[in-house]
Amino acid sequence: MNKLSILALASALALITGPSYAGDAAAGKTKAEAACVDCHGDDGKGDDENSAIAGMSVADFTKAITEYQNGTRTKDAKMAKAAKKLTPADVADLAAYYAKLPK
Numbered sequence: 001m002n003k004l005s006i007l008a009l010a011s012a013l014a015l016i017t018g019p020s021y022a023g024d025a026a027a028g029k030t031k032a033e034a035a036c037v038d039c040h041g042d043d044g045k046g047d048d049e050n051s052a053i054a055g056m057s058v059a060d061f062t063k064a065i066t067e068y069q070n071g072t073r074t075k076d077a078k079m080a081k082a083a084k085k086l087t088p089a090d091v092a093d094l095a096a097y098y099a100k101l102p103k
């Protein structure tokens with residue numbers, strides 16, 4: 001195999017293995033300020049009613065949002081509504097941002 005076909009194979013694999021968009025924490029901060037801080041607080045630490053989401057891993061965060069979006073999590077209608085407005089890129093950006101906030 002020459003170098004070119006190795007490169008072609010690597011990029012094909014990258015496509016197959018799916019979303020390579022890593023999420024932009026700075027963009028996530030802007031989105032959080034617009035849509036999340038009213039309930040979860042500027043620091044993401046929440047309060048008695050709203051969960052603390054600062055410092056969640058990208059995987060846990062993404063799983064939670066996906067569950068609100070697909071209706072698996074139905075405990076809070078307002079949170080579900082907020083999640084349903086998010087695109088996959090929004091979720092990636094927000095996940096990157098909240099993962100960096102201290103718990």
Ligand code: HEC
Pocket residue numbers: 032035036037038039040049050051052053061064065073074075076078079082083086094
């Ligand atoms: C109207 C208030 C409200 C808004 C706006 C809101 N949330 Fe929530 N969120 C909640 C509540 C209440 C819960 C806990 C609900 C539950 O137990 O299922 C929650 C739970 C979560 C969880 C799950 C936490 C866990 O421990 O599993 C995540 C992640 C989350 N919110 C992220 C966000 C993001 C990101 C935004 C902005 C796009 C947002 N929320 C906007 C009220 C809100």
